[in-house]
Amino acid sequence: MADETRRMAKSSKSASDAPRTTPKRLPAWVPTAAWCVCLGGTAIALAIGVPRLLNRAANAHLPAPIRVVLRNEPAWLPKDERVAIERGIIKSLTSSPFDRDGLIAAQRVATSCGWYSDVKQVRRSNVDEVIVDGRWAIxxxxxxxxxxxxxxxxxxxxxxxxxxxxxxxxxxxxxxxxxxxxxxxxxxxxxxxxxxxxxxxxxxxxxxxxxxxxxxxxxxxxxxxxxxxxxxxxxxxxxxxxxxxxxxxxxxxxxxxxxxxxxxxxxxxxxxxxxxxxxxxxxxxxx
CATH class of the missing domain: 3.40.50.11690 (Cell division protein FtsQ/DivIB)
Incomplete structure (x- = not known):
């Protein structure tokens, strides 16, 4: 009985003396690298996706023809002259609301028509409407x-x-x-x-x-x-x-x-x- 007791005590001591294992920690750079990978992926997606969206918008068909609003149009303006101004402006534009070059060309058309003493701005108020702001000649x-x-x-x-x-x-x-x-x-x-x-x-x-x-x-x-x-x-x-x-x-x-x-x-x-x-x-x- 005494021998059995000594064996059990010895076995317990050996188990308590065995080295303990601890869980390994990830290196400090790993979370940072993971965020960089995520951000890089997002940037690549935007770089590919946004130009495609803009291209689609530029090539999209308008739901209705572009309407030209000549702000403060005088009653004396001849109808044929008004129609000519509208056609010239519409011809300068594309369907894209982001078409800045088209708006610049439309402003040149309005200026060169001769009926304005000064054209302040040609702007897109909606995808299918353009407004011309200027001072009419008298x-x-x-x-x-x-x-x-x-x-x-x-x-x-x-x-x-x-x-x-x-x-x-x-x-x-x-x-x-x-x-x-x-x-x-x-x-x-x-x-x-x-x-x-x-x-x-x-x-x-x-x-x-x-x-x-x-x-x-x-x-x-x-x-x-x-x-x-x-x-x-x-x-x-x-x-x-x-x-x-x-x-x-x-x-x-x-x-x-x-x-x-x-x-x-x-x-x-x-x-x-x-x-x-x-x-x-x-x-x-x-x-």
């Missing part, structure tokens, strides 16, 4: 030459509209122009004679008798820098130099304007029913 007068009557805006820019002589709209005519007409739509005449005539249009714009003024005649401009005004009854009103450009011996523009206003108040006619009126001196001379 038709002001017709410059007359041997080829007809040519529409200009308040800044003297040539607009894309011309008419046979005597067939244009009821606007102020500018006659006797010596400088050649610009060859590019949107350009202005060389020299300052058109600007001088338009300053007269601005001066008369609020007058009650404005409709009785038919034309500004520049036939003497090249000779001495003076101009005349023609009434709708063919009275020649000798004005002199352009407003603000008067000589020391010439009365100012507002005094000349007052003389015309007085003639209108007395007779109902800005030309007082005369063939010629000379406004350059202190006294209005009728001939």
């Amino acid at each position: 038709p002001c007068a017709l410059v007359c030459d041997a080829d007809g009557e040519h529409l200009v805006d308040t800044h003297g820019r040539l607009l894309p509209r011309a008419y046979p002589t005597g067939r244009g709209p009821k606007l102020l005519r500018i006659t006797g122009v010596t400088m050649p007409r610009p060859t590019v739509i949107g350009a202005t005449w060389t020299g300052d004679e058109i600007a001088a005539a338009l300053s007269m249009a601005s001066l008369f714009s609020e007058c009650a008798w404005r409709s009785q003024i038919a034309a500004v005649d520049l036939s003497t401009w090249a000779k001495d820098g003076t101009l005349a005004v023609m009434s709708d009854k063919n009275c020649r009103i000798i004005w002199g130099r352009a407003p603000g450009k008067e000589t020391a011996s010439e009365v100012p523009a507002m005094q000349k304007l007052a003389a015309l206003q007085l003639a209108f108040a007395r007779s109902g006619r800005v030309d007082a029913g005369q063939a010629v009126l000379d406004l350059c001196g202190d006294l209005t001379c009728a001939r």
Whole structure:
């Protein structure tokens, strides 16, 4: 019995003296490497997938034709001109809303049409709608030459509209122009004679008798820098130099304007029913 007890004690001691094993730990770099692999895979997936999505969007068919909105479109804009602007813009665009080059080309189309004095932006408001934001030109007068009557805006820019002589709209005519007409739509005449005539249009714009003024005649401009005004009854009103450009011996523009206003108040006619009126001196001379 004693021997058996000694054997059991010895066996227990041997078991307790045996070396213990501990679980192995992963190296510190392994989690970092795993994250890098995941991130790399995601980047590769994006690099492959996103261009494919963009390509699909660029080649996708629109659910409806592109609609062009000309912001603040004036009522006077001719229908054929509006259609031409819309077609040019649509032709410049693709179906992709990410097509920046197409929008730049569309802005060039709007600028070159001549009816805008400034195109601020062409933008995509929706996949099937484009908005043009800009400042419209304001038709002001017709410059007359041997080829007809040519529409200009308040800044003297040539607009894309011309008419046979005597067939244009009821606007102020500018006659006797010596400088050649610009060859590019949107350009202005060389020299300052058109600007001088338009300053007269601005001066008369609020007058009650404005409709009785038919034309500004520049036939003497090249000779001495003076101009005349023609009434709708063919009275020649000798004005002199352009407003603000008067000589020391010439009365100012507002005094000349007052003389015309007085003639209108007395007779109902800005030309007082005369063939010629000379406004350059202190006294209005009728001939």
